[in-house]
Amino acid sequence: MTIGGWITMILSVGFVTGLFVYCVCRVLFGAQPGPEDE
Amino acid sequence: MKQRAGAAQSRKRRGVHLGFAHPGDNRFIARMSEPKEAWSSRLGVILAVAGSAVGLGNFLRFPGLAAQYGGASFMIAYFISLLLLGIPIGWAEWTMGRSGGLAGYHSSPGIFHAIVRHPLGKYLGLMGFIIPVVVYMYYVYIEAWCLGYALNAANGTFSTPGVNYGAFFASFTGAGSDGVAIHFGLKDVGLFVLLVYVLNFFFIYKGLSKGIEFVCKWGMPLLILIALIILGRVMTLGTPDAAKPDQNVLNGLGFMWNPREVAAGLRNPQLWLAAAGQIFFSLSVGFGAIITYASYLRKKDDVVLSGLTAAAANEFCEVGLGGLITVPAAFVFLGAAGIAGQGTFGLGFNVLPIVFSKMPFGDFFATIFYLLLFIAAITSSLSMLQPGVAFFEEGLALKRKAAMGLLALLTGLGTLIVWWFSKDLKALDTLDFWIGTVGIFVQGMILVMVYSWHIGIEEAWKETHEGSAMHIPVFYKFVLKYVSPVFLLVVFVMFIAANVFGWNFAFGAGARFAPTNYVTDLVGPNPSNVARGTFLFAMAVIGFVGWLVHLAGKNWAARSNGGIKP
Numbered sequence: 001m002t003i004g005g006w007i008t009m010i011l012s013v014g015f016v017t018g019l020f021v022y023c024v025c026r027v028l029f030g031a032q033p034g035p036e037d038e
Numbered sequence: 039m040k041q042r043a044g045a046a047q048s049r050k051r052r053g054v055h056l057g058f059a060h061p062g063d064n065r066f067i068a069r070m071s072e073p074k075e076a077w078s079s080r081l082g083v084i085l086a087v088a089g090s091a092v093g094l095g096n097f098l099r100f101p102g103l104a105a106q107y108g109g110a111s112f113m114i115a116y117f118i119s120l121l122l123l124g125i126p127i128g129w130a131e132w133t134m135g136r137s138g139g140l141a142g143y144h145s146s147p148g149i150f151h152a153i154v155r156h157p158l159g160k161y162l163g164l165m166g167f168i169i170p171v172v173v174y175m176y177y178v179y180i181e182a183w184c185l186g187y188a189l190n191a192a193n194g195t196f197s198t199p200g201v202n203y204g205a206f207f208a209s210f211t212g213a214g215s216d217g218v219a220i221h222f223g224l225k226d227v228g229l230f231v232l233l234v235y236v237l238n239f240f241f242i243y244k245g246l247s248k249g250i251e252f253v254c255k256w257g258m259p260l261l262i263l264i265a266l267i268i269l270g271r272v273m274t275l276g277t278p279d280a281a282k283p284d285q286n287v288l289n290g291l292g293f294m295w296n297p298r299e300v301a302a303g304l305r306n307p308q309l310w311l312a313a314a315g316q317i318f319f320s321l322s323v324g325f326g327a328i329i330t331y332a333s334y335l336r337k338k339d340d341v342v343l344s345g346l347t348a349a350a351a352n353e354f355c356e357v358g359l360g361g362l363i364t365v366p367a368a369f370v371f372l373g374a375a376g377i378a379g380q381g382t383f384g385l386g387f388n389v390l391p392i393v394f395s396k397m398p399f400g401d402f403f404a405t406i407f408y409l410l411l412f413i414a415a416i417t418s419s420l421s422m423l424q425p426g427v428a429f430f431e432e433g434l435a436l437k438r439k440a441a442m443g444l445l446a447l448l449t450g451l452g453t454l455i456v457w458w459f460s461k462d463l464k465a466l467d468t469l470d471f472w473i474g475t476v477g478i479f480v481q482g483m484i485l486v487m488v489y490s491w492h493i494g495i496e497e498a499w500k501e502t503h504e505g506s507a508m509h510i511p512v513f514y515k516f517v518l519k520y521v522s523p524v525f526l527l528v529v530f531v532m533f534i535a536a537n538v539f540g541w542n543f544a545f546g547a548g549a550r551f552a553p554t555n556y557v558t559d560l561v562g563p564n565p566s567n568v569a570r571g572t573f574l575f576a577m578a579v580i581g582f583v584g585w586l587v588h589l590a591g592k593n594w595a596a597r598s599n600g601g602i603k604p
Contacts, residue, residue, distance in 0.1 A: 001292035
């Protein structure tokens with residue numbers, strides 16, 4: 001595993017994992033539409 | 039200009055609007071009855087869409103491509119495709135689905151009928167019905183392999199000394215010769231085909247919330263948990279064979295991720311085609327599932343964050359899990375030579391059983407790995423049935439049981455063809471290419487063009503942000519209007535040039551063309567009767583569904599006119 005390999009892997013896996021965690025947190029803890037909006 | 043103004047006035051007089059549906063506004067759109075089904079939660083629909091997207095390709099196809107095209111350059115093209123193609127077209131599909139649903143339509147032809155407001159509009163959604171139904175015909179067969187391999191692994195079949203993995207695959211799947219797969223023992227696929235058919239239709243019968251959402255709410259977390267357990271096992275394999283010190287986990291990861299010549303790689307059109315194609319097919323955009331699932335949302339339900347979250351879940355499973363499991367595990371036990379040239383099925387059903395047989399507690403890990411693939415497959419196959427059921431219910435006014443019966447007959451016929459004509463998986467491959475690949479490109483193109491150009495980017499943008507939990511950066515207006523359609527068109531042209539006309543990916547004087555098997559199997563001196571028959575079957579399905587959409591259009595027009603048939 002070269003340094004380039006480590007960088008590619010960490011950036012790729014880190015990006016998708018970060019995006020996934022961010023989105024899930026926004027969905028779970030973000031504001032939900034209230035009954036008046038439905 | 040005068041003619042256009044006249045046409046606009048004429049449309050206005052007829053009460054026709056070419057934009058989006060606004061519930062309660064009968065001037066703008068033909069509303070049908072209120073939706074009978076709905077998602078029980080925002081997380082439910084996100085997991086359902088993510089479940090639809092996460093499939094075998096995440097764990098088998100993506101790692102093979104990334105390793106083949108050399109880490110960094112492939113990933114750069116892959117992420118650019120994700121940002122310019124996958125995510126924006128996904129937002130367009132979510133938006134159009136929700137708008138169609140608010141007008142009372144849940145099938146792709148119905149949704150396009152409601153949005154386009156032209157007698158031919160419903161046919162723009164034709165492929166959104168045909169693709170999931172036809173793909174289901176062979177996908178459910180592969181799903182049966184996963185379940186069968188899981189049970190055979192649990193039974194110790196793959197750790198039996200002297201087992202021939204290639205022969206097992208040929209016999210189990212019927213890839214060896216036609217007709218051999220129609221048997222019903224543990225080491226045959228037959229029992230599992232029937233089982234997955236029953237399971238799929240059972241959950242569809244249970245409905246959107248109690249069936250699909252239930253399976254995805256439990257299935258997706260379980261899938262991620264299993265993948266993490268297997269990932270832990272793979273990462274701790276170390277150097278299993280001291281006589282082959284090079285075959286260790288770090289070198290396995292290096293085989294997958296080490297960058298080769300990045301600049302040269304990015305100049306390779308083949309790499310861009312592979313990366314963009316993987317994104318497009320992996321996210322299931324243009325497939326017909328997202329548009330149907332989104333049609334069960336309410337007016338103020340967010341589509342921006344939901345669409346992004348579903349895409350992110352798919353990418354996490356593909357890059358974060360699939361990218362770290364399959365290829366490194368195979369490399370550790372078999373080396374680079376054991377992986378080279380293996381396609382999706384070769385890697386998953388020929389190579390990995392060997393890998394698991396060499397691994398401590400291999401039967402256990404093989405069982406849960408194929409269970410993982412089965413969960414990924416069933417959450418996808420359920421999303422292929424709902425568009426069909428929705429169309430039969432709303433287009434032909436069938437009750438749910440009748441709609442399911444008709445769909446079971448249609449898909450069952452196709453599955454029988456794939457099951458019987460299994461030699462070299464020719465029937466499966468033919469359907470997958472012409473419908474499951476070419477068809478998705480076509481539908482994806484129609485979708486983004488209708489969103490950005492027919493509706494108009496400003497109107498569509500406003501509709502997308504209705505009830506949104508986050509805002510899309512404004513430059514995505516430009517992306518959706520120009521970049522995504524052009525990018526998709528270029529990829530599609532390259533795909534056809536390479537896979538139909540056999541382009542060698544060279545430009546200028548060096549360019550060569552030689553028709554591929556997909557063409558020579560149909561026309562030429564040595565055609566394949568199975569490929570020809572399967573292709574004709576696919577065309578017959580398109581014709582049949584086109585006729586059904588015509589009938590549905592009459593019904594919808596009659597309902598718009600207060601029940602008076604035109």
